[in-house]
Amino acid sequence: MLDVVAKAKSLAEAFSTKGEWKAVDAFREFIQLLLAKTILADGERVVRVKPKENGSDALVSGCDSRPLRLRDGRFLRIHFAIRFNRKHLAVVESGYQYQTDMDGRNWIFRYDYERAPRHRYPGGDHGARDRTCNSTGAWPMTSGTSSTSTSPRGPYR
Amino acid sequence: MDENSTYELSRDEIAALLEEGARRRLGISALEMVQMYRADTLDDPGAVRDLLALSRLLADNDPLHA
Numbered sequence: 001m002l003d004v005v006a007k008a009k010s011l012a013e014a015f016s017t018k019g020e021w022k023a024v025d026a027f028r029e030f031i032q033l034l035l036a037k038t039i040l041a042d043g044e045r046v047v048r049v050k051p052k053e054n055g056s057d058a059l060v061s062g063c064d065s066r067p068l069r070l071r072d073g074r075f076l077r078i079h080f081a082i083r084f085n086r087k088h089l090a091v092v093e094s095g096y097q098y099q100t101d102m103d104g105r106n107w108i109f110r111y112d113y114e115r116a117p118r119h120r121y122p123g124g125d126h127g128a129r130d131r132t133c134n135s136t137g138a139w140p141m142t143s144g145t146s147s148t149s150t151s152p153r154g155p156y157r
Numbered sequence: 158m159d160e161n162s163t164y165e166l167s168r169d170e171i172a173a174l175l176e177e178g179a180r181r182r183l184g185i186s187a188l189e190m191v192q193m194y195r196a197d198t199l200d201d202p203g204a205v206r207d208l209l210a211l212s213r214l215l216a217d218n219d220p221l222h223a
Binding site for chain 2: 110
């Protein structure tokens with residue numbers, strides 16, 4: 001456990017101080033480490049996506065825009081859109097969604113953040129569907145849902 | 158660094174991922190998804206936040222941002 005904490009500290013320092021692409025690599029590895037040690041299914045990987053033609057931005061996410069498979073059989077969709085702001089790594093947009101299906105139609109919790117919102121949608125927002133876990137540990141998906149949000153507009157609308 | 162931890166995608170590969178994701182999740186094209194987001198008419202942007210973030214990797218003058 002101490003090794004994990006030391007590695008996490010080392011990576012956090014690296015993505016705070018290293019040059020551009022090394023910082024993104026350290027950030028990706030940091031996210032991979034935290035998830036792999038806690039909830040990620042074996043073999044799942046957090047990847048860095050970079051465009052061939054436009055080198056200023058990067059995305060840290062699941063591979064091929066797919067959610068990550070978790071140990072409990074559910075999925076986590078994550079993304080971090082990254083840009084360099086005065087030589088420091090800045091997350092300009094991020095999102096997490098815990099879901100029971102690959103496509104995300106049956107999501108349980110989500111959180112979205114946008115550093116500089118360009119639209120009426122909130123810059124930071126979360127939603128949670130209120131469900132009671134049944135005796136099998138599965139979430140009933142057809143009833144008893146509601147949403148909550150920190151936004152005065154409510155969740156997304 | 159792990160060799161498989163970085164994916165370098167061309168503009169067309171990013172556009173294809175956006176198209177496939179938008180059609181599967183929303184039943185609309187990637188262009189429609191981006192345009193609706195910009196027009197504030199997308200019902201539930203949280204459902205496609207990852208795709209919208211992926212679209213940030215395209216150049217500002219890309220046809221998808223037109």
